[in-house]
Amino acid sequence: MQIEAALLCDAATMREGLLHMLGGPISRIWRPQLPAPLGVALAVIVGMDDAERAEPHEIQVTVRNETKLLVSAMGALQVASLNANVEPGEIVMAPFAMALHSAGTDGYGRHSVHLSLDAGAAEREIPFWVLHPDERQLPPMG
């Protein structure tokens, strides 16, 4: 099992095994005041072989800023039908989305989303920064 892609975006939905993602990857979140909601979603694609599709898999997601744990979520990913049309040796792409819009932070600076499948069998760290809009200015030329 392998994490093929994981990124933050404005919105992500799943329908019939298809991932629909809007506005990603996000690495900066601009907030004029805190605390504030993160307003992002997590979009993930996991690759699974024949044996890995036989059982459900644990998904664990945490979001932290530099001082505290903001979100801790756990779930499962399971093949809905074992009689699916899969070619021999095919690695099936299993996408999923997690809404983190209502999660919030009370601090500026580096944050990170940590994604772990099956208690660390596959992991991914996604860093992002929450910044004040005043920091948006480009540095002076020259």
Added chain:
Amino acid sequence: MDMATVTLRVHLEATGEIGDGFVWWAESDDEPGFSAAADHLPELLARARAALAEIRGEEVAIVTQMEFDDAAPPLEPDPLSTATGPSFDTRQKAETRQEIDTLTAA
């Protein structure tokens, strides 16, 4: 060799405050009185498989059924699009800081 098939109903519950974690637990209508629990799903499945094999006196094949009662419902199929492979069912439970929940709900 044929193996007995046991259907496990798998539950996920949050324990205590944020950061305290979650517990997975399973029960089975095929084996009344049986239950198993673990901090992680792979550990739960391994533990359940071993315990059921001991109860039954033979290796067992496990079929899992997720029972996340208050989680988001599974997605409805849409006839206008097709996936390239099987469809997947994802369920999740989340904990967020209480004051942030209150803020965003306001």
